[in-house]
Amino acid sequence: MSKTRIIIALCLLISANAMAKPTLKQAYANYFDIGVSLPASIVNDKKSQTLVAREFSSITAENCMKPLLLSPIKGEYEFAAADSLIDLAISNGQKIRGHALLWHFQSPDWFFDPTPDGNKPSKEIVFGRLRTYIHDVVGHFKGRVYAWDVVNEAISDNVDEFLRASKWSEHCGEDFIMKAFEYAHEADPDAELYYNDYSVIYPIKRAKIIKLISSLQARGIPITGLGIQAHWNIAEPTRPQLVETIEQLKVLNIKLHITELDLRVTTSSLGGQITADTRAKAIYDFTPELSKRQADQYDMIFDVFRQYKDIIGNVTFWCLSDGNTWLDVRWNSVGKNFPLLFDPELKPKEAYYRVTQF
Ligand code: GLA
Numbered sequence: 001m002s003k004t005r006i007i008i009a010l011c012l013l014i015s016a017n018a019m020a021k022p023t024l025k026q027a028y029a030n031y032f033d034i035g036v037s038l039p040a041s042i043v044n045d046k047k048s049q050t051l052v053a054r055e056f057s058s059i060t061a062e063n064c065m066k067p068l069l070l071s072p073i074k075g076e077y078e079f080a081a082a083d084s085l086i087d088l089a090i091s092n093g094q095k096i097r098g099h100a101l102l103w104h105f106q107s108p109d110w111f112f113d114p115t116p117d118g119n120k121p122s123k124e125i126v127f128g129r130l131r132t133y134i135h136d137v138v139g140h141f142k143g144r145v146y147a148w149d150v151v152n153e154a155i156s157d158n159v160d161e162f163l164r165a166s167k168w169s170e171h172c173g174e175d176f177i178m179k180a181f182e183y184a185h186e187a188d189p190d191a192e193l194y195y196n197d198y199s200v201i202y203p204i205k206r207a208k209i210i211k212l213i214s215s216l217q218a219r220g221i222p223i224t225g226l227g228i229q230a231h232w233n234i235a236e237p238t239r240p241q242l243v244e245t246i247e248q249l250k251v252l253n254i255k256l257h258i259t260e261l262d263l264r265v266t267t268s269s270l271g272g273q274i275t276a277d278t279r280a281k282a283i284y285d286f287t288p289e290l291s292k293r294q295a296d297q298y299d300m301i302f303d304v305f306r307q308y309k310d311i312i313g314n315v316t317f318w319c320l321s322d323g324n325t326w327l328d329v330r331w332n333s334v335g336k337n338f339p340l341l342f343d344p345e346l347k348p349k350e351a352y353y354r355v356t357q358f
Pocket of ligand 1: 062099152198229260326
């Protein structure tokens with residue numbers, strides 16, 4: 001064979017290989033955006049940056065855009081970390097999801113500070129503070145953040161309770177949810193606005209979420225859709241459970257974002273929470289059997305997501321690799337969770353190939 005022919009054959013082989021192995025964002029270009037949550041420290045981590053640029057079309061700040069981090073002191077803002085992260089994403093041509101404007105956790109207490117005469121602030125005063133915060137934050141990121149998780153986790157896990165008991169519900173009843181959406185829409189009428197929560201695959205909590213979204217829609221509140229957190233595992237959801245969830249939500253005529261996907265290899269804790277059982281069944285090794293079960297589960301879940309590409313706009317993984325998952329560092333955590341598509345050395349796992357090659 002002549003030298004030229006060998007070179008042509010090699011080039012064909014290389015490009016065929018590249019075509020056979022699409023990256024995540026290439027594989028899903030005609031379906032939905034594929035995102036990842038990132039710590040602010042990514043701006044100093046070249047190795048992770050290369051992987052993030054290659055694989056993902058959307059990013060979410062893991063922490064640095066939460067109220068406690070953006071405005072620990074009333075009227076003061078610390079935008080630098082988020083701005084650097086966003087600059088990086090923009091230089092990669094990635095979209096940015098904003099997470100989150102109102103949450104009961106990782107939120108400063110100043111929203112509820114007493115009035116100058118020492119009284120508990122009225123609902124109107126709290127709303128005034130919330131409006132200023134949302135206008136300042138959404139205004140700052142306007143044009144760069146395309147979608148916001150406006151309210152995070154406001155629904156209760158208790159069967160006989162609708163709203164989670166929090167300082168927000170204590171001071172403002174149910175209306176803080178509606179107000180947060182109104183303020184966000186005023187500040188950026190072009191941004192997509194989501195209500196975000198976990199345990200959506202469970203019928204009782206899902207019914208409450210559907211009730212909330214329906215009531216916001218009935219009042220003309222500008223809500224684009226639901227963020228489904230998706231801290232799941234290798235046994236849950238099952239295909240019927242996931243299909244039923246999406247079918248029921250579809251009726252609301254909203255968009256869905258899968259906002260915090262990870263599939264831990266332990267199956268003994270509910271909704272990602274640590275239980276006594278978690279300790280007894282802690283896992284330390286990512287065995288070939290676990291790898292296969294996880295790959296099967298990821299494969300099934302993405303197969304369902306692809307079927308619903310008309311309503312799913314974004315699927316975001318919560319953290320980049322098994323080396324830095326929040327699940328391993330939760331308070332009281334034991335063992336390992338191995339929940340993502342990349343191992344601690346950032347190498348693609350079996351599940352990655354099943355998700356990208358379908
Ligand atoms: C929730 C929040 C996220 C993140 C995870 C765990 O799901 O929405 O912002 O804090 O918990 O880290």
